[in-house]
Amino acid sequence: MFINKVIYLIQEGFKTIYRSLIPSIISAITIGISLLVLSVSYYLYINLESFTSDFKNEYKIEVFFDDDLSQEASLNIFNAILFIDGIEDGVFIDKDAAANIFKDEFNEEVTKIIGQNPLPMGGIFGISSDYRSYDSMSKITKEIKYIAGVEDAIFPQESIVKFDRSIRNLLSFSFLIGLFIIVVSYFFVSNTILLVVHSKKDEIKVLKLLGANDLFIKAPYIINGILVGLFGSIISLIMLFLVDNISLYIILPYYEFNSANYNFIVTFNLFFGSFLGLISSTRSINKIYKK
Amino acid sequence: MIRFDNVTATYKKNIGIFNISFEVNPGELVFIMGPTGAGKSTILKTIYKDIHIDSGKIFLNNKEISNSSSNLSISNTRNQIGMIFQDFKLLNNRSVYDNVALPLRILGVSNKNIKHMVRESLNKVNMSNYELSYPLELSGGEQQRIAIARALVNNPKIILADEPTGNLDPNISDEILDLLEVFTDNGSAVLMSTHNFPLIKPRNKKFIELSKGRMV
Numbered sequence: 311m312f313i314n315k316v317i318y319l320i321q322e323g324f325k326t327i328y329r330s331l332i333p334s335i336i337s338a339i340t341i342g343i344s345l346l347v348l349s350v351s352y353y354l355y356i357n358l359e360s361f362t363s364d365f366k367n368e369y370k371i372e373v374f375f376d377d378d379l380s381q382e383a384s385l386n387i388f389n390a391i392l393f394i395d396g397i398e399d400g401v402f403i404d405k406d407a408a409a410n411i412f413k414d415e416f417n418e419e420v421t422k423i424i425g426q427n428p429l430p431m432g433g434i435f436g437i438s439s440d441y442r443s444y445d446s447m448s449k450i451t452k453e454i455k456y457i458a459g460v461e462d463a464i465f466p467q468e469s470i471v472k473f474d475r476s477i478r479n480l481l482s483f484s485f486l487i488g489l490f491i492i493v494v495s496y497f498f499v500s501n502t503i504l505l506v507v508h509s510k511k512d513e514i515k516v517l518k519l520l521g522a523n524d525l526f527i528k529a530p531y532i533i534n535g536i537l538v539g540l541f542g543s544i545i546s547l548i549m550l551f552l553v554d555n556i557s558l559y560i561i562l563p564y565y566e567f568n569s570a571n572y573n574f575i576v577t578f579n580l581f582f583g584s585f586l587g588l589i590s591s592t593r594s595i596n597k598i599y600k601k
Numbered sequence: 602m603i604r605f606d607n608v609t610a611t612y613k614k615n616i617g618i619f620n621i622s623f624e625v626n627p628g629e630l631v632f633i634m635g636p637t638g639a640g641k642s643t644i645l646k647t648i649y650k651d652i653h654i655d656s657g658k659i660f661l662n663n664k665e666i667s668n669s670s671s672n673l674s675i676s677n678t679r680n681q682i683g684m685i686f687q688d689f690k691l692l693n694n695r696s697v698y699d700n701v702a703l704p705l706r707i708l709g710v711s712n713k714n715i716k717h718m719v720r721e722s723l724n725k726v727n728m729s730n731y732e733l734s735y736p737l738e739l740s741g742g743e744q745q746r747i748a749i750a751r752a753l754v755n756n757p758k759i760i761l762a763d764e765p766t767g768n769l770d771p772n773i774s775d776e777i778l779d780l781l782e783v784f785t786d787n788g789s790a791v792l793m794s795t796h797n798f799p800l801i802k803p804r805n806k807k808f809i810e811l812s813k814g815r816m817v
């Protein structure tokens with residue numbers, strides 16, 4: 311009894327698609343485009359990390375040791391710093407290396423000017439990706455400064471702050487865009503389905519007269535909404551597949567993308583697409599049904 | 602089978618039906634007669650629970666139906682009634698077969714039984730060859746036969762017909778009446794409204810005459 315009804319209602323959900331083909335296609339495409347934009351935003355988001363690795367040079371802490379420290383003591387401190395959380399790697403700067411850096415920067419040999427090499431030993435440390443923010447780097451820098459034998463530790467604060475801020479802006483921007491797109495497509499799709507349900511007002515009345523209950527009348531439209539959402543997500547996945555292949559040719563030569571987690575993207579699209587279809591169609595049918 | 606016990610139902614003050622009492626027994630065809638606006642449809646609406654009644658009692662199969670207005674009792678009541686309307690109320694985007702099957706779908710009958718019952722019902726109204734047609738491809742009389750097949754498919758004990766011949770030519774109307782009369786043979790109670798007295802006069806059946814919502 312019950313199972314016959316369920317099978318029938320699911321069939322009706324499918325039939326509603328071709329009984330109202332144009333609105334169904336429009337809704338599916340709308341959902342498809344929203345999901346595409348969301349997926350691309352996600353794609354960009356997870357690539358921000360590799361994006362920051364391009365600016366790896368910025369994420370360095372320069373450390374200067376006390377200038378009367380022996381090479382051995384300096385190396386000990388250097389190694390201790392390497393153990394600090396957030397330090398990815400480091401280069402030890404002995405007196406000669408420091409002189410070379412001086413020469414690169416000022417085009418003068420420090421020994422010729424002063425007669426001897428007064429430059430302290432030190433190190434340049436890279437920061438692991440999770441710690442590439444102004445706050446984390448300040449904290450690490452402070453920690454390093456407390457170590458006995460460390461004279462000073464610095465990092466390029468200004469550019470990090472700027473970079474931090476632009477990443478944060480980019481993230482909140484894409485988040486807002488994503489939110490905006492979800493809301494717009496929710497209303498767009500539910501209004502499109504509203505037209506479908508509205509044109510079926512007489513049909514709904516007849517079904518009621520024949521003794522159909524609420525669920526029997528609503529279910530086909532809700533199932534139809536879920537199906538439309540699923541078709542939308544398939545549209546999105548096909549377009550993503552194309553975008554992915556195209557970007558291989560256009561972007562890859564210049565920029566190495568993290569490959570996205572395909573399982574996640576596929577699951578997200580299917581789930582969110584059908585969810586969007588579900589809530590949109592539920593809104594429409596409830597709106598008509600109340601009258 | 603159908604019993605009205607002093608029923609009053611109003612839309613507004615002095616508009617509606619007042620103090621209506623009558624009975625339709627199993628196997629009986631009863632007409633509700635009266636001019637347009639007399640309250641014929643209103644009487645039928647109180648039976649299929651499209652409107653509330655203000656006072657009195659309505660019984661179907663000896664069970665009072667007027668004491669509950671829940672959604673469940675509405676659909677339960679409608680499931681035991683076959684209904685026929687002046688404007689047929691068929692779904693034009695579905696085949697004859699699907700239209701006749703609808704009451705069975707609502708009850709959750711299996712596909713196999715549906716096939717059997719729909720064929721039997723279409724047979725009774727002489728429309729067996731039209732299973733795959735669509736309502737708008739048929740004449741008015743044929744559409745009303747389909748609507749009757751839909752009302753009968755579930756073998757209801759009670760059939761309500763609201764001016765079923767209102768849109769039909771006189772000779773077709775007579776055929777429809779013949780059909781309805783046949784269905785009383787297996788014990789169903791049929792209650793039909795009409796404003797066409799010449800149509801029912803030769804049939805010599807019990808009728809309720811209405812004027813301005815009151816029995817005369």
Ligand SMILES: Nc1ncnc2c1ncn2[C@@H]1O[C@H](COP(=O)(O)OP(=O)(O)O)[C@@H](O)[C@H]1O
Nearest residue numbers: 612616617635636637638639640641642643644
């Ligand atoms: N939904 C309604 N709201 C208000 N008045 C109504 C409504 N339906 C019918 N009426 C009024 O109730 C009276 C009886 O109507 P109805 O039962 O449809 O008459 P009949 O079917 O005999 O032509 C009429 O005066 C009509 O105008």
Ligand SMILES: [Mg+2]
Nearest residue numbers: 641642643764
């Ligand atoms: Mg009427």
